[in-house]
Amino acid sequence: ARVNMSGRRGALIVLEGVDRAGKTTQCRKLLDALQREGHRAELLRFPDRGTAIGQLINSYLEKKSNLEDHTVHLLFAANRWERVPLIKEKLQQGITLIVDRYAFSGVAFTSAKPEFTLTWCKQPDVGIPKPDLILFLQLSPSDAMKRGDFGNERYENRHFQEQVLRQFNELMQDENLNWKVMDASQCIDDLHQEIKSHTEKVMEQVGDNPIRDLWR
Ligand code: DGP
Numbered sequence: 724a725r726v727n728m729s730g731r732r733g734a735l736i737v738l739e740g741v742d743r744a745g746k747t748t749q750c751r752k753l754l755d756a757l758q759r760e761g762h763r764a765e766l767l768r769f770p771d772r773g774t775a776i777g778q779l780i781n782s783y784l785e786k787k788s789n790l791e792d793h794t795v796h797l798l799f800a801a802n803r804w805e806r807v808p809l810i811k812e813k814l815q816q817g818i819t820l821i822v823d824r825y826a827f828s829g830v831a832f833t834s835a836k837p838e839f840t841l842t843w844c845k846q847p848d849v850g851i852p853k854p855d856l857i858l859f860l861q862l863s864p865s866d867a868m869k870r871g872d873f874g875n876e877r878y879e880n881r882h883f884q885e886q887v888l889r890q891f892n893e894l895m896q897d898e899n900l901n902w903k904v905m906d907a908s909q910c911i912d913d914l915h916q917e918i919k920s921h922t923e924k925v926m927e928q929v930g931d932n933p934i935r936d937l938w939r
């Protein structure tokens with residue numbers, strides 16, 4: 724691995740939220756802004772549909788296949804674990820990572836299904852790199868619907884999204900994590916400025932702090 728001359732590691736920045744909150748747009752704008760200012764930053768997104776596991780997930784989301792609910796939960800977690808070596812390497816090299824969804828989506832989406840507890844859902848992601856900052860793009864399911872019809876993918880319906888939001892709210896009670904709740908109903912550029920300023924603050928603070936383990 725390349726040595727990071729500044730001695731400062733990159734920050735692990737996660738964007739979360741219900742579907743249509745604008746995560747993908749904001750990830751891209753944040754990446755562009757950081758790079759323009761000369762920071763080393765890269766984008767990751769989960770699920771990463773490009774890997775072998777990601778292809779199983781993709782076909783499940785597109786409803787081309789059915790998978791048992793526990794099984795699909797473990798596949799999503801495995802899809803994050805397969806990127807853990809890369810995540811650690813980039814952070815150590817001083818590269819800030821902007822991540823479009825992470826284990827919090829993993830837990831919120833599965834625990835929104837009947838008969839899944841938060842405790843069970845968290846286990847497969849225990850120990851993945853702990854984010855330095857989690858930006859939650861808050862948008863009510865009714866405002867999300869106004870942004871146009873949901874697509875045809877699995878999970879894209881209002882009732883389910885309401886359950887997901889409830890589960891995210893539970894996860895946000897965890898004071899060991901650095902959650903920042905953002906109003907995603909504001910205009911794209913104002914939201915971007917808020918996200919950028921939180922991110923830059925955290926990038927300053929990480930210094931050479933060790934990368935910690937999530938939920939451990
Ligand atoms: P996206 O590519 O960001 O549109 O995400 C695809 C869908 O998959 C979206 O409805 C959220 C859901 N999702 C993302 N991560 C997970 C996960 O880890 N577990 C489950 N069950 N669903 C997830």
Ligand code: NA
Nearest residue numbers: 742743876879
């Ligand atoms: Na989606």
Ligand code: NA
Nearest residue numbers: 834836838839
């Ligand atoms: Na549940």
